[in-house]
Each structure stands twice: as C-alpha cells, then as structure tokens.
Amino acid sequence: MFEQLQDRLSGVLKTIRGQGKITENNISQAMRDVRRALLEADVNFKVAKAFVNRVQDRAEGEKVFTSVSPGQQFIKLIQDELVEFLGGDAEELKFKSSGFTVILMAGLQGSGKTTTSAKLACLLKKKQNRKPFLIAADLQRPAAIDQLEVLGRQIDVPVHSKRIKDAVSVVKSGLKQAEGLDVDTVLIDTAGRLHVDEKLMAELKSVVAIASPDEILYVADGMIGQDAVTSSLAFSVAISVSGIVLTKMDGDSRGGAALSIREVTQKPIKFLGMGESIDAIEVFHPNRLAQRILGMGDVVSL
Ligand SMILES: Nc1nc2c(ncn2[C@@H]2O[C@H](COP(=O)(O)OP(=O)(O)OP(=O)(O)O)[C@@H](O)[C@H]2O)c(=O)[nH]1
Numbered sequence: 001m002f003e004q005l006q007d008r009l010s011g012v013l014k015t016i017r018g019q020g021k022i023t024e025n026n027i028s029q030a031m032r033d034v035r036r037a038l039l040e041a042d043v044n045f046k047v048a049k050a051f052v053n054r055v056q057d058r059a060e061g062e063k064v065f066t067s068v069s070p071g072q073q074f075i076k077l078i079q080d081e082l083v084e085f086l087g088g089d090a091e092e093l094k095f096k097s098s099g100f101t102v103i104l105m106a107g108l109q110g111s112g113k114t115t116t117s118a119k120l121a122c123l124l125k126k127k128q129n130r131k132p133f134l135i136a137a138d139l140q141r142p143a144a145i146d147q148l149e150v151l152g153r154q155i156d157v158p159v160h161s162k163r164i165k166d167a168v169s170v171v172k173s174g175l176k177q178a179e180g181l182d183v184d185t186v187l188i189d190t191a192g193r194l195h196v197d198e199k200l201m202a203e204l205k206s207v208v209a210i211a212s213p214d215e216i217l218y219v220a221d222g223m224i225g226q227d228a229v230t231s232s233l234a235f236s237v238a239i240s241v242s243g244i245v246l247t248k249m250d251g252d253s254r255g256g257a258a259l260s261i262r263e264v265t266q267k268p269i270k271f272l273g274m275g276e277s278i279d280a281i282e283v284f285h286p287n288r289l290a291q292r293i294l295g296m297g298d299v300v301s302l
C-alpha cells in the first residue's frame, strides 16, 4: 500500500530539494503536484484540498525560507503537516485504572472486526500483559460465533457466547461473567452493518448503552475507497467512535481513502491490520507513516 503515493510524493520532494531558492512560484507548483498525487492515491478531494491549503498557508506564513537549505525547510514543513494530518502523536488505547476496560469493535460487513478483536486480544496479552476476554456479540451471521471461538482457542483467550438472537442480552451476560473472572480487558465483537440500516444501527446503540465501552473502535477496510469515508463519519456520529483501525493495509490498494478517514472523522487511527495472521497488527504511528509516504528513511533534519 501507498507505493504509488510514495512514488509521486518523493518525486515532488526531489524537485523541491534541488531548488536553491523557494519562491511563491515553486511553492504553488509543488503543492499542485502534491494535490494531484493525493487525488491519484484516492485521498478524498476535500481532504486533499484542506491539506494543501494548510501547507500553503504555513509556507506563506514563513515568508522566506532562510535556512542554508530552503528546499529542506519546505520539505520539513510538508512532513510536519503530513504528521498532523495523520493524527499528530500516536494515540494509545485508554485503560481504566480499576475494574475492566471495555473495547467494542464496530463497522461494515467484512471490514475485519472479528479478526481485529482476536488480534488485539493477543497483542494486549502478549505485549501488555493484560488479561483479555472476548464477547461474541455478532448474532447476525451464524458462523460468527464459531469464528471467534476458534480464534479465542488459538490465542488462549476465553470467549463468551450464547446462541440467541439478542446482542444486548449477550453483552449483558458477557459483562456479568467477566466480573467473576480474572480478566481486565473485555473486547466485544459486533455484527457488520451498514450505516443506513436503521434497525441494526439501533441495535448497536443499545449494545453501546449497555456496555458503555471505554473504547469504540471503528474497523475500516483499508482496501475500499471513498464509500468507507462516508460510512466512517456516519458511524462516528452515531456511536461516538474513539478510534479507527484500518485493516488490510497489506493489500495493494492506493490507500488514500483509508487515510482520509482520520481527517473526516477527526478520530485517531490507533491500529493497522497488516495481514490475516493473528499477529499481523501494528500500533499506528503518524510520524512513521509520514516518513514512509514521503520516502524518507529518517526524519529530515535542518
Ligand atoms: N489481508 C488481510 N486480511 C484481513 C485483515 N483483517 C481481516 N482480514 C480478512 O478479512 C476477512 C474478513 O475479516 P473478519 O474479521 O471476518 O471481518 P468482520 O468485520 O468480522 O466481518 P463480518 O463479521 O462478516 O462483518 C477475513 O478473511 C480476514 O482474514 C488484514 O489486516 N489483512
């Protein structure tokens, strides 16, 4: 993912770097190229415009690029804005200091919620020594419970399930069971749904009301395009999402739509799904991704 974007942007940066003087003219030429690169990578057009405007405003604010290498100074500015655009500082999950923390996954069908629930449980267990517990609250798809149970066995994490139709009741009994167990993190897997499905969105709101999660993660398929941007906003408004997980980032899509989700929802991207295996999940670091996208090994130093 991002190869094309990387390719284009590093081309723009190369041109900038070669310039001895940064003038209004070459700023606007460079920003035209950046905008085109973003759009070609499927970044939402409003998001691309906002990004370019911000860089341009800052560049004009600095008026003259006075350092020994003005090109580098301009590149640094683009990089800083890209980090901001991707979310600034990395945002970690927030855990309760006492009692158990509840993390709920929501999103469209097939976005990767069940896989992410298990990946996250595994990551928290291995890397943070937490004691996770899974609740199988997808009662729409018959195989969903089995899928989570198989994953739970694989990572040795208990799974609460009930083969009934009422998700709210499953979540209630799951939370009750968790209280009696030695667990500190409850992860709730919910059914996939469309943001326009009123009945299922109402169910999701009821589940959220019962569980009052500390984190609501919107799990978005990084491979799908602009539709993902629209639905992420709808979910974010409906259930006050606290973070985004972009899955299938190992795929070969252009990636721009996925990146637009953060700007559109103003919610932090917290994790990236990088494959089908249980450990293919990464904590999201805006600065690392910005460097990758700009084709830089290290932070640009002035
Ligand atoms: N390559 C890749 N595949 C993924 C990733 N995350 C999930 N998948 C695959 O995507 C498919 C759907 O994943 P699920 O976790 O079942 O998605 P879901 O959101 O729970 O789906 P529903 O419950 O049907 O809404 C599965 O085949 C997963 O293996 C990822 O990061 N990379």
Ligand SMILES: [Mg+2]
Residues within 6 Å of the ligand: 113, 114, 115, 138, 144, 189, 190, 191, 192
């Ligand atoms: Mg699922």
